[in-house]
Amino acid sequence: SQQGEEDPQALSIQEGENATMNCSYKTSINNLQWYRQNSGRGLVHLILIRSNEREKHSGRLRVTLDTSKKSSSLLITASRAADTASYFCATDGGGTASKLTFGTGTRLQVTL
Amino acid sequence: DTEVTQTPKHLVMGMTNKKSLKCEQHMGHRAMYWYKQKAKKPPELMFVYSYEKLSINESVPSRFSPECPNSSLLNLHLHALQPEDSALYLCASSQVAVNYEQYFGPGTRLTVT
Numbered sequence: 001s002q003q004g005e006e007d008p009q010a011l012s013i014q015e016g017e018n019a020t021m022n023c024s025y026k027t028s029i030n031n032l033q034w035y036r037q038n039s040g041r042g043l044v045h046l047i048l049i050r051s052n053e054r055e056k057h058s059g060r061l062r063v064t065l066d067t068s069k070k071s072s073s074l075l076i077t078a079s080r081a082a083d084t085a086s087y088f089c090a091t092d093g094g095g096t097a098s099k100l101t102f103g104t105g106t107r108l109q110v111t112l
Numbered sequence: 113d114t115e116v117t118q119t120p121k122h123l124v125m126g127m128t129n130k131k132s133l134k135c136e137q138h139m140g141h142r143a144m145y146w147y148k149q150k151a152k153k154p155p156e157l158m159f160v161y162s163y164e165k166l167s168i169n170e171s172v173p174s175r176f177s178p179e180c181p182n183s184s185l186l187n188l189h190l191h192a193l194q195p196e197d198s199a200l201y202l203c204a205s206s207q208v209a210v211n212y213e214q215y216f217g218p219g220t221r222l223t224v225t
Contacts, residue, residue, distance in 0.1 A: 031211050040221070042116075042202060043155070045213040088154055098143070098206055098214060099168060102154035 004089055004103035012109040019076040021106040023089035024069075030092045032065055032072050033100065037086045046074075046087075079110045114139060116217035118203050124223045127193060133220045135186040135203030144186040145214065146178060147202040155202055161186060162208050193224045 004025035013019055023032070031050045035043040049056045049065045049072070056063045062075040076083055086107050090100040116137045125131050135144065142163050147155035160168035161180040175197075177189040186203055200221055204214040 033213060035216075040200065040219075042216040042218040043204075043214075045215070048211065048213055050211055092210075098210070098212065099157065099160065100155075100214065101157070105154050 004091060004101065006087075006089060006103040006106050008106060009104070010107045010109070012111065013079055015079060015081055015110055015112050017079055017110075019079050019083070019108055019110070021074045021087055021089075021108070023072045023074070023103050025072075025089070025091045025101075025103070026070065027091070027093055029067070030098075032063075033090045033092065034061075034063060034072075034074050035088045035090060035102075037088065037105075039085075043088070076108075079108075081110050081112055084108060084110045114215060116203055116205055116215050118201075118217035118220050120220060121218070122221045122223075124225060125190065125193065126225055127195070129193075130189070130191045132190065133188040133201055133203075133222075135188075135217055136184055137205040137215065137217075138184055139205060139215065140183075141205035141207060141215070142183055143206045143208045144180060145204040145206075146186070146188050147204065149200040149202060149219070151199075159188075190222075193222075195224050198222055198224045 033048045034046040037043045060077045065072045086105045088105045089103040092098045119134045144161045146158040149155040158172045159178045164180045179187040200219045202219045203217040206214040
């Protein structure tokens with residue numbers, strides 16, 4: 001399997017704290033994407049970082065990409081209870097239609 | 113409209129049944145995807161359609177038969193499934209180009225008895 005690895009597998013923090021998730025992958029990529037999934041539901045796209053980018057911000061999200069180490073991190077600042085979900089990184093290896101390979105996921109629990 | 117819809121939400125079928133899952137989008141996307149997701153696991157790509165033609169089949173058993181009748185619709189026909197095929201089936205769509213995100217539907221929860 002070309003599946004990426006994410007750590008931690010699970011993360012429990014209090015509201016207002018920051019959450020950091022890490023993703024490692026194995027092959028060359030066009031881009032790396034992060035998605036959120038609430039329990040048993042569809043995935044929501046959060047952010048896309050291209051292979052020639054090193055850092056990207058979107059609201060409370062900050063993503064970094066290190067292609068030399070084949071790794072990425074997602075930082076959620078000032079977390080809220082509504083951020084409770086599973087977070088997946090997904091690498092897009094190319095082709096005219098994107099072909100995503102998802103990481104193992106991090107389950108984030110934000111408590112009041 | 114950035115919504116991908118999937119029907120039904122839940123499906124229970126026996127191993128001898130034939131059923132179909134449906135997916136629809138009206139975003140003008142010409143790439144559509146089927147994923148399978150087991151509990152506490154990441155989604156796994158099954159099929160990719162590009163301009164209504166099957167472009168990727170990830171070695172999926174023939175008891176799963178995809179169909180893309182037009183640019184807005186994607187079906188997954190199911191026949192003679194096994195209990196291990198029970199999972200959440202997710203549909204997604206995107207632009208046919210590099211560096212675009214995918215939009216996912218809410219999924220169909222399939223149980224094979």
